[in-house]
Amino acid sequence: MRHLPAFPDLRAFLGWLDSQGDLLRLSDPVDLKHEMTAVQMAALRRGGPALRFDAARQGDRRAGMPVVANLFGTRTRVAAGLGRSPDEIDDLGAFLAALRTPAPVGGLRDALARWPMLKAALATRPQVLRRAPVQEVMAETDLTALPVQTPWPGDAGPLITWPVVMTRAHGTDPGAAHVYNLGVYRAQVLGADRLILRWLAHRGGAAHARTWARAAAAMPVALALGADPALLLSAALPLPETVSELSFSGVLRGTRAELVPARTVPLMVPARAEIVVEGWVHPGEVAPEGPFGDHTGYYNAVENFPVMRVSAITHRRDPLYLSTATGRPPDEPSVIGEVFNRLSLPLIRGQIPEIRDLWLPPAACSYRVAIVSIDKRYPGQARRVMMALWGMLPQFSYTKMIVVVDDDIDVRSWDDVMWAVSTRMDPGRDLVQLSDTPMDYLDFASAREGLSGKLGLDATTKIGAETDRAWGQVMAPDPAHEARAAALLDAAWRKAAE
Template sequence: MRDLPPFPDLRAFLDHLSGQGDLAAIAAPVETRHEMTAVLLQALQARGPALRFDAATVAGQPAGMPVVGNLFGTRARVAAGLGVAPDRVGDLGAFLAALRAPAPVAGMRDALSRWPMLRAALSTRARLQKRPPVQAERLRDLTEIPVQLPWPGDAGPLITWPVVITRPFGGQADDLQDYNLGVYRAQVIGPDRLILRWLAHRGGAAHHRSWMRAQEPMPVAVALGCDPALLLSAALPLPETVSELTFSGVLRGARAEIAPAATVPLMVPARAEIVIEGWVHPGDTAPEGPFGDHTGYYNAAEPFPVLQVSAITCRPDPLYLTTVTGRPPDEPSVIGEVFNDLALPVIRAQIPEVQDLWLPPAACSYRMAVVKIAKRYPGQARRVMMALWGMLPQFSYTKMIVVVDDDIDPRNWDDVLWALSTRMDPARDLMVIDGTPMDYLDFSSPREGLAGKLGLDATTKIGSETTRDWGRVMTLDPGHAARAAELLAGVLR
């Protein structure tokens, strides 16, 4: 399914972007405290290139390594990270959906046609490296990493693109299928201490609970500057039974390269730029935040587990990868747009009547969904709403779902507002649910972690849903529309 060759590490991907004229080096000094945020956001809003800051400074002093940002600041670069052209993201999504639930084989010809699927499955087996590049050198402590302080109200330096690697208590270091890789922000609170902010529904938090029940210290590794397939796999809302580490092989089109960590019983990406290793001890927490977040607000400070660093390994001349999270558009919202198209075939496989689904980036990517269905029976819109809310943990944070008919473009606000205005009655077509899971960062919720859900049925009402004859939609004859276009071809330019 790949249109591009595999990118074994971040450097290979940057070389590709450079060859496309999509990577710019900034030679002037840029301060990691607040100033870098302004540069990154302006580049993203202008759909500009990925940036490499060669003279980054920390508190006015030269950083010890270059800083890379805006890596996935355009849809084209996210698609490239997935290995496909932008118009082929849907095809990749269909391929991944088929991998999850393959149809029975119908003869030898059909079996041979599925070789790409077999090759993708084989790519999930990781390859062990005896001399991993990421362990070529060691850093003294966290102060040697030019960690960004993004927003003026932030509590301290924040690692924003960490791939946090955990496994459950009782497992073995080589049981990769049990691993969880998540992108959780990490606050630096000392030269050898990091706060890991994983929310209760995330895989890292579930692993942490298993170690805390056993009252044993938990090994954790934080990989910085991973290859694009691993970065995007860690950010994807995959099912809990799917390991991001092994899944990255499918996206990469090549096996993940791993190595035993230097000081903790975990496997780590062999070609990451930097790996921070350490232990989370029972009861060791610290107040994390406040930090500016994807909602456009600063979150409140809350206690989260602390990682006591035991080692920091790195490649020679490492790169530090960073990003900025804020009110959309930001890099996570751009990634979310592409993930929307990538996930659609999987959603349709589970809810067949769904024809399209749009998560508006301005609604913080997943707080609102507009769904187009092929409606066949009364109550179908409500069934689709409930199916979506229960499908993936990420959808449990979708506070509003609008369902429209198949004659409406769900990505066109004019179409959606027309459907809401003419096909939805507030007394009949609103479904309100209370006491459901919600992101702690949603200050509109009356209780932390719990909030309501709103479903809006903007479909044409049929059968027992109405007692009135429904109006007919006005449309022109297609032949007349074509004739109009012909007559106006020289007039409308």
């Protein structure tokens, strides 16, 4: 499974990054308002290390704890958070796809070969502790004491950007962790004991909130700040609704998740998180959230979202505060998305076997555009793949444009893709256009909030009934001549260098 050690908490991961020379400690004062974002973005765009701000400042006073940022600012660190090197992500994706739909066991040898899969399944069962590091200190219920960033100049105020928000549906057992939803939803700090949770209608937290509202009951909520990397990445992954993020984190971590009962709400919380904020969301209590800079590169509009009344804050004796900033890519979410793209490919192939590769360009806000290569065998196949992708996962329902190409095209090469679009696509025949389909309402290009069109481009070679013309033959040199040319040029360059 994983060749890196299991990281039980954030500080273990930071210690490992430090040993690899991939953690930078900043002792100079850096203001949480706007300035820290500039430092984070500069480090990320240079492919720099994770950052620990030891002298973060809230205006004229020093923050009460260090701030960690740019944690997953490179693909290598995202892979490390999964316990692997970047070149092992494809194998991990294949393993996870097999874990979801295992083939029948074929004898003792096959059963023994499945041991890693069995071990991973056992690691999905959380372990409940009676005492936990995250509850070493019962702090004053004051959100303003946390070093919360105000990322962008046009932001409405301090914004918690890396919370793992934990909820469960009304009527479920608080001890049944597999029914929990974990999501990363930004949270605007309104004051000492109130914040706004921005969860969209299709997300798990919002679905749980509706069950409590129907029962006219307040919903318990917990925010884990500074969780271990497996839990952070599981909460961010676009997992199917039937897959528990807590359980999935055990598979990624290679060890069982450790939980502890919260102090003031009927929920289990990560035992080794740095900070936990507990509270309640009351039906119908909302407040205007925003504006805040978002992953689109624009400030979103002000809208009402649920208010959480904080009932407790617990933390370690020497806590770290984990933060990030989102903006026009590249940003940390877009880097994470690149790795998740590769991780999900085997699962996508399991549903749509003809897909050979799929790329979600980070510059397209990670999911707005998809480039797909297929092993084309019959007329109309490209259109079938488009429809299958749009309906496969909720995240693909927000993909505005899908370009389908043949498997001789490198989906990550813009030159390759544009050549295919220019020579294999006829706008009068090969465009698929849909209207009034679901869309992220932050997309200001759409005429109406939450609804947008979809565009599919079939840039594959046309076969059978798709065309009445004989298709051209792709030019390619003789491989032997290519090898000879390379040898001649290499020899000439070496001689010239002497």
